[in-house]
Amino acid sequence: EVQLVESGGNLVQTGGSLRLSCAASGFTRDEYVITWFRRAPGKEREGVSCISSRGIKTYYPDSVKDRITISSDNAKNTVYLQMNRLTPEDTAVYYCAADYLSRCSGDGWAYDYWGQGTQVTVSS
Numbered sequence: 001e002v003q004l005v006e007s008g009g010n011l012v013q014t015g016g017s018l019r020l021s022c023a024a025s026g027f028t029r030d031e032y033v034i035t036w037f038r039r040a041p042g043k044e045r046e047g048v049s050c051i052s053s054r055g056i057k058t059y060y061p062d063s064v065k066d067r068i069t070i071s072s073d074n075a076k077n078t079v080y081l082q083m084n085r086l087t088p089e090d091t092a093v094y095y096c097a098a099d100y101l102s103r104c105s106g107d108g109w110a111y112d113y114w115g116q117g118t119q120v121t122v123s124s
Helices: none
Strands: 003-007 011-013 018-025 033-039 046-052 057-059 068-073 078-083 092-099 118-123
Touching: 003 092, 018 033, 018 092, 018 118, 033 078, 046 068, 046 078, 057 068
Parallel strands: 011 118
Antiparallel strands: 003 018, 018 078, 033 046, 033 092, 046 057, 068 078, 092 118
16 A cells, blocks of 8 residues: 655744655556645645656646755655745645546546654744
8 A cells, every 4th residue: 555754844033944755665557746735724625746656746836936946866766845035825734646647647646555643833
């Protein structure tokens, strides 16, 4: 079974940076996607960024597109989310999710496998 473990969340000041990691294991097929989602207090879950096993990257909210970079290290089976110029609006629990999809999806209902989440808090 696919297992995902996030790490890297922390408390940072506005303007700071963080790199989140998602260690993945258990894939039994070559084609899959891994997506970062976040859930801010009082808000619905939203997709942040996705990377496919083919290396195709997708970014979802306009608010993050020029501040966030998703990447993967296939040797370590880890997906990273580099976040720069953080603002309090980025405060959320960040989750990585995965499934055997042929293309990225920003809809959380498309994913069966989820990590436990990592807390990102940005102070003003």
